[in-house]
Amino acid sequence: MFARRDRRVVFRSLRENGPALLVPAAWTVVAATALDVVSTRALFVAHVVMSVLLVAFVIASWRDMASGVLRAWKLVILAGTPATLAGLAGFLALGGTGTSPTALLAVSLYGWALLPAAGFAYTGRRVEAGARIYDAGAACCVAGAVAIPAAPSPTWTAVGIAVVGLGQTAGILDATLRY
Incomplete structure (x- = not known):
């Protein structure tokens, strides 16, 4: 069994x-x-899992995210919570509740494509090292969010989604590795 200290180290690393x-x-x-x-x-199952992990992350990191760039990201996560809930409602509406799932799922998709753009833009103005990565991350979020509804096929929709994902991945990897 892990000792309490060992569990804290593992949890912090995660x-x-x-x-x-x-x-x-x-x-x-x-x-x-x-x-x-x-x-x-x-995708619904993944959305539920990510929602739980997101809430657990912000609760566990609340004090660490009290100021500076981390506070901005805490606000992004908090603002994203209604978008996440809209997505969950959209998936549930697919079961035939009479509510239009498309609008709810769009709120979740575009919320999580664009809210991090604000976090990246803020971060890019506050740090010296990696500023270009955060600026590129913000640009990818916006470009992908514009490309998705304009896509003429599912393949191009996936490309727009990938642009968002690549920009956000570059930013989070830089933050993880650098700080």
Whole structure:
């Protein structure tokens, strides 16, 4: 059994490094769903898991995210919570509740494509090292969010999603590795 101290070390490591794995994983599942490689049901399950992990992350990191750039990211996560809930409601509406799932799912998709753009833009103005990566991350978020609804096919939709995912992955990897 892990001693209490060992569990804290493992948990802290997961908190610090988990987002660098979860962000690309989440966008990969979304893109794969657009290509019908992954079912909508699997995307729903992934959305539920990510929602739980996101809430657990912000609760566990609340004090660490009290100021500076981390506070900005805490606000991004808090603002993203209604977008996440809209996505969950959209998936549930797919079951025939009479509510339009498309609008709810769009709120979640575009919320999580664009809210991090604000975090990246803020971060890029506050740090010296890696500023270009955060600026590029913000640009990718916006470019991908514009490309998704303009896409003429599921393949191009997946490309727009991938642009968002690549920009966000670059930013979170830089933050994880540099700080």
